[in-house]
Amino acid sequence: MAVKTLIEGVREALDEEMARDERVWVLGEDVGRKGGVFLATEGLQEKYGPSRVLDTPLAESCIVGVAIGSALNGMIPVAEIQFADFIHPAFDQIVSEAARIRYRSNGSFSCPIVVRAPFGGGVHGGLYHSQSVEAFYAHVPGLKVVIPSTPADAKGLLKAAIRDPDPVMFFEHKKTYRLVRGEVPEDGDHLVPLGRAAIRRQGTSLTCIAWGLMTHHCLEAADQVAAEGIEAEVIDLRSLRPLDRDAILDSVRKTARALIVYEDNLTGGFGAEVAALIASDGFEYLDAPILRVAGPDVPAMPFNKPQEDAFMPGPDKIAAAMRKLAAY
Amino acid sequence: MAAPAEAGLSREEGLRLHRWMCATKALDDRMHILVRQGRAPFVGSARGHEGIQVTAAAVLEEQDWLVLHYRGLGSAVARGLTAREWMLAVFARAADPLSGGRNIPGGCFAHPRLRIAPTCQVVATWIPKAAGIAYAARWRRDGSVVMCTFGDGATSKGDFHEGLNFAAVHRLPVVFVCENNRYAISVPLELQAGNPCLAERAAGYGMAGVVVDGTDVPACHRELRAAVARARAGDGPTLVEARIWRINSHTSEDDQSRYRSQEEIEEARRHDPVACFERWLADRGWLEPAEAEQVHRELEAEAAEAADWAERQPEPRLQDLEAHLFA
Numbered sequence: 001m002a003v004k005t006l007i008e009g010v011r012e013a014l015d016e017e018m019a020r021d022e023r024v025w026v027l028g029e030d031v032g033r034k035g036g037v038f039l040a041t042e043g044l045q046e047k048y049g050p051s052r053v054l055d056t057p058l059a060e061s062c063i064v065g066v067a068i069g070s071a072l073n074g075m076i077p078v079a080e081i082q083f084a085d086f087i088h089p090a091f092d093q094i095v096s097e098a099a100r101i102r103y104r105s106n107g108s109f110s111c112p113i114v115v116r117a118p119f120g121g122g123v124h125g126g127l128y129h130s131q132s133v134e135a136f137y138a139h140v141p142g143l144k145v146v147i148p149s150t151p152a153d154a155k156g157l158l159k160a161a162i163r164d165p166d167p168v169m170f171f172e173h174k175k176t177y178r179l180v181r182g183e184v185p186e187d188g189d190h191l192v193p194l195g196r197a198a199i200r201r202q203g204t205s206l207t208c209i210a211w212g213l214m215t216h217h218c219l220e221a222a223d224q225v226a227a228e229g230i231e232a233e234v235i236d237l238r239s240l241r242p243l244d245r246d247a248i249l250d251s252v253r254k255t256a257r258a259l260i261v262y263e264d265n266l267t268g269g270f271g272a273e274v275a276a277l278i279a280s281d282g283f284e285y286l287d288a289p290i291l292r293v294a295g296p297d298v299p300a301m302p303f304n305k306p307q308e309d310a311f312m313p314g315p316d317k318i319a320a321a322m323r324k325l326a327a328y
Numbered sequence: 329m330a331a332p333a334e335a336g337l338s339r340e341e342g343l344r345l346h347r348w349m350c351a352t353k354a355l356d357d358r359m360h361i362l363v364r365q366g367r368a369p370f371v372g373s374a375r376g377h378e379g380i381q382v383t384a385a386a387v388l389e390e391q392d393w394l395v396l397h398y399r400g401l402g403s404a405v406a407r408g409l410t411a412r413e414w415m416l417a418v419f420a421r422a423a424d425p426l427s428g429g430r431n432i433p434g435g436c437f438a439h440p441r442l443r444i445a446p447t448c449q450v451v452a453t454w455i456p457k458a459a460g461i462a463y464a465a466r467w468r469r470d471g472s473v474v475m476c477t478f479g480d481g482a483t484s485k486g487d488f489h490e491g492l493n494f495a496a497v498h499r500l501p502v503v504f505v506c507e508n509n510r511y512a513i514s515v516p517l518e519l520q521a522g523n524p525c526l527a528e529r530a531a532g533y534g535m536a537g538v539v540v541d542g543t544d545v546p547a548c549h550r551e552l553r554a555a556v557a558r559a560r561a562g563d564g565p566t567l568v569e570a571r572i573w574r575i576n577s578h579t580s581e582d583d584q585s586r587y588r589s590q591e592e593i594e595e596a597r598r599h600d601p602v603a604c605f606e607r608w609l610a611d612r613g614w615l616e617p618a619e620a621e622q623v624h625r626e627l628e629a630e631a632a633e634a635a636d637w638a639e640r641q642p643e644p645r646l647q648d649l650e651a652h653l654f655a
């Protein structure tokens with residue numbers, strides 16, 4: 001297997017699925033001639049033509065609305081929102097339309113769309129190129145919410161999302177795009193099932209639950225505390241919805257301690273839901289309070305570098321929480 | 329024999345349109361009775377909209393799509409929605425083909441067999457969706473056209489702009505019909521738009537724009553048929569503004585006397601498209617008043633029977649609350 005970047009995993013998934021099924025198409029701002037601002041769609045327009053790789057007007061609600069309409073009429077759209085920070089105008093289309101079409105029509109219509117959006121900070125993106133938005137969508141019944149953290153998963157999860165018969169929100173942490181490298185299966189049917197977490201590191205001292213870039217920060221933190229005899233188990237959720245409850249609870253049963261790490265603002269972030277799950281269904285396993293390390297409750301990550309670093313839940317902060325938890 | 333040139337509407341077509349309008353009115357009137365009787369919880373009335381609505385469906389072919397707003401009962405009826413089907417939705421019964429009792433009647437006209445796309449009740453979200461359906465239709469080269477309807481209120485929303493703009497950029501086979509009854513619930517047109525001619529916005533998008541008297545059924549038929557022909561020929565979308573009068577309150581939860589004068593409400597009743605069209609048909613000797621009355625009585629009886637029948641049908645099962653969330 002070749003070693004590739006995470007964004008190459010995304011691009012391969014799109015390419016293979018477009019080659020496999022002519023109904024699959026890509027739309028978004030700058031996805032065509034430019035190949036996307038992160039080059040996720042580089043080369044696809046030349047290969048599949050401008051009608052299947054469409055440069056849209058700068059209008060997020062239109063992008064998702066058109067995607068939904070095309071799905072109702074037999075196409076399989078992959079809509080790109082250039083930055084997750086700009087997805088809010090499409091919230092109505094995603095929540096009021098896409099998420100509810102199957103339910104609202106009592107199963108007579110479906111909405112097989114994928115909405116891809118780069119999210120997260122640590123890239124000097126400032127307030128409007130750094131946000132984490134997954135909790136908004138993980139709240140909504142009818143949506144699946146997926147976040148890869150490795151190149152192989154980016155490919156396998158995106159292919160699975162495209163083949164999924166329901167709407168999938170696919171968030172890619174932009175800092176992982178070129179930072180994270182790994183082996184990517186060449187197999188055209190390399191699929192990673194939605195709703196299944198991955199254990200990235202085995203451990204017995206505590207369970208650390210994360211997604212996206214935070215998975216890597218947790219692994220770094222786990223390496224730091226391993227020298228002190230703390231063995232953290234790191235779970236990469238990969239899908240927030242459906243949530244792999246068994247993977248979380250099985251691990252907590254083993255370690256009796258849970259730390260949840262997310263880059264989104266602390267209050268109401270998806271980690272709160274994971275904490276509630278552990279509290280209600282894993283209470284008897286616990287020897288310590290459930291801890292969270294998350295972004296502070298300020299609107300978003302500042303452009304200023306020291307402030308950006310202060311916002312980011314980095315390995316040092318996570319390692320400190322691991323020590324605190326292990327000391328109980 | 330050729331249809332009269334001035335109307336482009338044959339006697340047979342005219343009588344069919346009239347029958348659909350009467351069917352819509354009968355269902356509407358019956359719903360108001362059901363609400364007053366305490367048997368149904370809610371009615372959103374299409375009174376005053378019947379002419380443009382039935383015409384919008386009548387000019388389509390079988391493979392074409394309808395993307396309707398929630399007041400679009402007349403279009404659904406003309407497309408083939410039966411009185412019994414509609415009453416199942418009114419009573420939120422399990423067999424309701426539109427939403428299985430999940431949405432308020434008309435809130436979702438989803439009907440795959442009739443090619444009526446599922447619509448949302450957040451105004452105008454379905455306009456970019458209609459453009460997307462049309463984009464796929466063009467990509468598939470299946471020759472189909474999308475008919476998308478909405479009220480004047482929708483023209484204030486960003487989705488109206490985004491959907492029309494996209495459709496115009498790609499010259500998509502879609503017809504946008506604005507049923508302009510001059511009110512977004514209680515807000516009059518002059519507080520919604522700086523330019524009261526909504527069709528003039530079409531020029532800004534680079535598409536055809538047409539104003540039609542929505543109480544004039546032959547005129548509606550002529551303009552919509554032309555717009556569909558343009559769409560099917562690859563000449564792009566059209567924005568049709570049909571000017572009509574809202575006869576009833578916004579819904580059974582609304583009291584229009586709080587914001588409309590009695591004179592205006594009475595004036596609106598004088599622009600009832602059903603009555604206008606009956607005069608037009610009578611002028612041609614195609615339908616005598618007594619015959620029209622007979623049609624009304626027949627369809628009122630059908631609506632009443634459908635209501636009584638639907639009321640007896642089973643409710644959705646509680647265990648189906650979570651059904652059809654995912655495949």
